[in-house]
Amino acid sequence: MTGRITGRTGFMLIGGVALAVYALFFASSYDQRILTLSGVYVILVLGYQFIFGHAGALSLAQGAFFGTGAYVTGILGSQFGTGFLLTFPLSIAVATIIAAIVAVPVLRLQTHYFALATLALSQLLFLIGVNWESITGGANGLSGVPGITIGAWSFTRGLPLLAIVWAIVGLAMVVAYRQMTPRRVAAFTVMRETPLAAPSFGIDAGMLRLRAFLLSAAFGGAAGALFVHTNRVVSPDTLGFGVMITCLTMTVVGGRFGIAGAVLGALLLTHLPEWFRFLDAYYLVAVGVLLLASVVFAPNGIVSLLAADTERRTPARRPAGPGPVPFPPARPTHLSAENLSKRYGGVQALEAVTLHLESGDIAGVIGPNGAGKTTLANVLTGQAIPDTGRIQLGDDDITAQAAQGIARKGLARTFQTPQLPEGLRVRDVVETAQSYTRTGTGLSVEAALAPFGLLEHAETPCGALPHGVRRRVEICRAVATGPQILVLDEPAAGLTPDEQAEISDICTRLAGEGLAILLIDHNVEFLRPLATRLICMEAGRVIADATPAETLADPRVRDAYFGMNDL
Amino acid sequence: MLIAQLALNALALGSAYALVAIGFVLVLNATTAVNFAHGESVVAGGFAAVALAMFLPPDLGIPGLILLPGVLVVTAVLGLAIGALAYLPIHNRPPVSVFVTTIAVGIIIANSLNAGFGAAPQTAPALIGVGSFEFLGARLSRQSLAIIVTAIVLIGGLAFVLQRTQLGRQFRACSQDPEMARALGIRLTRITMLAFALGTALAGAAGLLLAHQFFISPSDGGSLILKAYIAVVIGGWGSLRGAAAGAMLIAIFEIGVAAISSQPVAEGLLYIVVLLVLFVRPQGLFGEPQQVRA
Numbered sequence: 037m038t039g040r041i042t043g044r045t046g047f048m049l050i051g052g053v054a055l056a057v058y059a060l061f062f063a064s065s066y067d068q069r070i071l072t073l074s075g076v077y078v079i080l081v082l083g084y085q086f087i088f089g090h091a092g093a094l095s096l097a098q099g100a101f102f103g104t105g106a107y108v109t110g111i112l113g114s115q116f117g118t119g120f121l122l123t124f125p126l127s128i129a130v131a132t133i134i135a136a137i138v139a140v141p142v143l144r145l146q147t148h149y150f151a152l153a154t155l156a157l158s159q160l161l162f163l164i165g166v167n168w169e170s171i172t173g174g175a176n177g178l179s180g181v182p183g184i185t186i187g188a189w190s191f192t193r194g195l196p197l198l199a200i201v202w203a204i205v206g207l208a209m210v211v212a213y214r215q216m217t218p219r220r221v222a223a224f225t226v227m228r229e230t231p232l233a234a235p236s237f238g239i240d241a242g243m244l245r246l247r248a249f250l251l252s253a254a255f256g257g258a259a260g261a262l263f264v265h266t267n268r269v270v271s272p273d274t275l276g277f278g279v280m281i282t283c284l285t286m287t288v289v290g291g292r293f294g295i296a297g298a299v300l301g302a303l304l305l306t307h308l309p310e311w312f313r314f315l316d317a318y319y320l321v322a323v324g325v326l327l328l329a330s331v332v333f334a335p336n337g338i339v340s341l342l343a344a345d346t347e348r349r350t351p352a353r354r355p356a357g358p359g360p361v362p363f364p365p366a367r368p369t370h371l372s373a374e375n376l377s378k379r380y381g382g383v384q385a386l387e388a389v390t391l392h393l394e395s396g397d398i399a400g401v402i403g404p405n406g407a408g409k410t411t412l413a414n415v416l417t418g419q420a421i422p423d424t425g426r427i428q429l430g431d432d433d434i435t436a437q438a439a440q441g442i443a444r445k446g447l448a449r450t451f452q453t454p455q456l457p458e459g460l461r462v463r464d465v466v467e468t469a470q471s472y473t474r475t476g477t478g479l480s481v482e483a484a485l486a487p488f489g490l491l492e493h494a495e496t497p498c499g500a501l502p503h504g505v506r507r508r509v510e511i512c513r514a515v516a517t518g519p520q521i522l523v524l525d526e527p528a529a530g531l532t533p534d535e536q537a538e539i540s541d542i543c544t545r546l547a548g549e550g551l552a553i554l555l556i557d558h559n560v561e562f563l564r565p566l567a568t569r570l571i572c573m574e575a576g577r578v579i580a581d582a583t584p585a586e587t588l589a590d591p592r593v594r595d596a597y598f599g600m601n602d603l
Numbered sequence: 604m605l606i607a608q609l610a611l612n613a614l615a616l617g618s619a620y621a622l623v624a625i626g627f628v629l630v631l632n633a634t635t636a637v638n639f640a641h642g643e644s645v646v647a648g649g650f651a652a653v654a655l656a657m658f659l660p661p662d663l664g665i666p667g668l669i670l671l672p673g674v675l676v677v678t679a680v681l682g683l684a685i686g687a688l689a690y691l692p693i694h695n696r697p698p699v700s701v702f703v704t705t706i707a708v709g710i711i712i713a714n715s716l717n718a719g720f721g722a723a724p725q726t727a728p729a730l731i732g733v734g735s736f737e738f739l740g741a742r743l744s745r746q747s748l749a750i751i752v753t754a755i756v757l758i759g760g761l762a763f764v765l766q767r768t769q770l771g772r773q774f775r776a777c778s779q780d781p782e783m784a785r786a787l788g789i790r791l792t793r794i795t796m797l798a799f800a801l802g803t804a805l806a807g808a809a810g811l812l813l814a815h816q817f818f819i820s821p822s823d824g825g826s827l828i829l830k831a832y833i834a835v836v837i838g839g840w841g842s843l844r845g846a847a848a849g850a851m852l853i854a855i856f857e858i859g860v861a862a863i864s865s866q867p868v869a870e871g872l873l874y875i876v877v878l879l880v881l882f883v884r885p886q887g888l889f890g891e892p893q894q895v896r897a
Contacts, residue, residue, distance in 0.1 A: 321711050
């Protein structure tokens, strides 16, 4: 990513200089204090962006992490006279440790339970803050927290305090920037928008969420510590829901992603009370209205009103040479599944399914709705764990392994419903799959796109692609992981005959390079000429597994699939 | 007889909580979104009662229960406003968006009440006067009796509408499969708005019921939404019966633990229990009705 000098970044640089000049030469001591608080909130919001923005999880514990940092600094500073150099890292550490303790149970929860669990945690910490009077000072809190001193320098108020807080803000920005590399941002996007598919492209959603949650807690703890050094007292307010609301409002109004959004949100919301002073008691009502209006009218925050940075990239070029671009060859292997069964409640979705695939096979799978075709794909690729049975990829037993591990071992898949994040460009989608599976053959993204005729779409966001192209992107992404086995779940559904022919051609050429393909579809006319074998499933069982002609002639298949014996 | 007394107290508190939780689920089922302003809706109901009571002639001992229709109307209108402002404009966005807009509406409600009435706790008139009856060796206050009976009547009425009327069938159809319901000609938006009106009115009624004995202040919304939320997690996400049962359990827990220790301990323990429940059963105590299909 080079050439980031226009748009948002340019605005931020000019704004930053203007702000520095204002702070140095024009701001009253009161203005300086407000700017100091802005800096504290920038750190809080930068942290919240990890979990709320990138991970897409509504954490209501960000205020609690802030309060935790505040109390660690407040208690140690006021009661034991501990200095900043010790209390600051400790504030960060304690907040992070609390996050780590609850992370395992909490992070696997779905949205609404995650919000509840983080809210319950916050309320619990708030109750402790108010009621554990001997340690926390109860409802009154603790006063006499020392200012920031480092060696002989003291940064207790005014410009020095402002300077050190914003220096730490700068540090936090660097950490945030380095954590959120374009590669990781893309992985977060895939995880957030297509959570079911993400593991199949090597993305470990659990680890990403954990990283985001711990980072958010660390930043929250740091912000809380600095807040207490600014106010010199710590009170239960720092643990209250008000901080959470402030943080949420700043993030939503400023922007869920990026440093610019955090700075804008924090600066705006800390200065708002000044500008809205005439509203008096109704000020917080105005904050609520602002939050509501932001979600409805500017869902990506006011930062989205600024022009985005233009990225200079050389346009994707087709590798030299005439004719269709060849696919990279696949390492030969075989997949064997024995006696797979899977039950969902009262439904036996798979029953004693046995199946073998060799390099070069195109095994079609047909069967009525509910026959267990997708369950078979899910069990093979680690999206679901079989109740019984064994799956072997080459010499590797991959039964019940995590989907991301199976994807890295060379078993790739597509999904029945499109699983492409609308906002990501085709290039990013394919690149993410390549880099997170690491089985890629070291091919460039262009080389992965070219055989699918997708170079011209490389810079297009997936949401803007027609359905037929999306299907090709999905197969391209699966192939970009460098698989030996490819499971395609209804890749031709809803396509025109021409587009179906394209998919058919792609499958033949992939098989020619040594890939083994399991191809689920309803369309017998599509499968008959393409498949080397045709498997028919009914009620979770394989009822036929032979050449297409033999399978289609099987009376049980005719009965089950076509509901008649005289086709 | 202490046990009987505590049980009666828990029954009264649980009845009011049940109204809150059922209202929460009504909106949840119609929108698949969490209405975070629901706690503030309870508070709004309490303050509606406080405000309407100013119009009652004093010293005549007019029972506060007479305010119920007024409170229901005021909070039903509030519910329509919540639906129109916080849900309809963004109903196609991810559920997190509705969380945030309803949090925003909650802020607006709480701080409007704060600006209008002040932060101090207020009390609504007693529902049917003061005094108590002897019942199973325990004292049942008139207030508790009125809370229990009112909640039973409101919940019974709702159950009748949902189970026995065409409107109720439409309602249930929309919560089970909104796309199909729309395809069959049910006006989804109308049903959704009705859910906001009904759900918020039930919360408002709970506000009236709670506001005499427990007082009501503008900042109470947070702990009320948390209790409704927990009740629904305990009772099974989306289940109306479960919500009522969960609310009852929370009331028993609160009153029982508070009897042997203190209110903050009871509250803290409740949150710990919830975290443990989610730790053991990440899909909620009774699981969820439907799973996402890849």
